[in-house]
Amino acid sequence: xxxxxxxxxxxxxxxxxxxxxxxxxxxxxxxxxxxxxxxxxxxxxxxxxxxxxxxxxxxxxxxxxxxxxxxxxxxxxxxxxxxxxxxxxxxxxxxxxxxxxxxxxxxxxxxxxxxxxxxxxxxxxxxxxxxxxxxxxxxxxxxxxxxxxxxxxxxxxxxxxxxxxxxxxxxxxxxxxxxxx
Numbered sequence: 001x002x003x004x005x006x007x008x009x010x011x012x013x014x015x016x017x018x019x020x021x022x023x024x025x026x027x028x029x030x031x032x033x034x035x036x037x038x039x040x041x042x043x044x045x046x047x048x049x050x051x052x053x054x055x056x057x058x059x060x061x062x063x064x065x066x067x068x069x070x071x072x073x074x075x076x077x078x079x080x081x082x083x084x085x086x087x088x089x090x091x092x093x094x095x096x097x098x099x100x101x102x103x104x105x106x107x108x109x110x111x112x113x114x115x116x117x118x119x120x121x122x123x124x125x126x127x128x129x130x131x132x133x134x135x136x137x138x139x140x141x142x143x144x145x146x147x148x149x150x151x152x153x154x155x156x157x158x159x160x161x162x163x164x165x166x167x168x169x170x171x172x173x174x175x176x177x178x179x180x181x
Contacts, residue, residue: 051113052167062103063155064173069096074148094139095179104128120161127154
């Protein structure tokens, strides 16, 4: 066989093998042969600690995205008509708005794993839901002081709720690939 064809055959065989092994592994749902679920060794303390950690990570990413790509450019005047880089700033702000909404929803979901944190975050759900369409509004250049202020207020409220429950939220700026992904 020519060298190019043999390489193609080897690549095809390796791809098929990889595909079959991942498909075979994917069907395991953690149940034994009897069909009964096995108890988890994770205690409630570990679950609560993990819930706080995930909450802090998601809320931190939301806060970082809001500050870096919405609040900071808005204050610098990047969203005003005629500003240099306005279109790019608006697109990034729109992506950051959608990303922030997604991470805040995830943070609220994580907070449900910790009783103290869930009580602190519960009143913020309506405010987070109000951010749903602001990403599109930012992307189209229709956002104003009130819209940017809404993002800032919700982020500060989430940080305060986390702090009161013992989960300090620190801004973590996501990469641009995380925004688009």
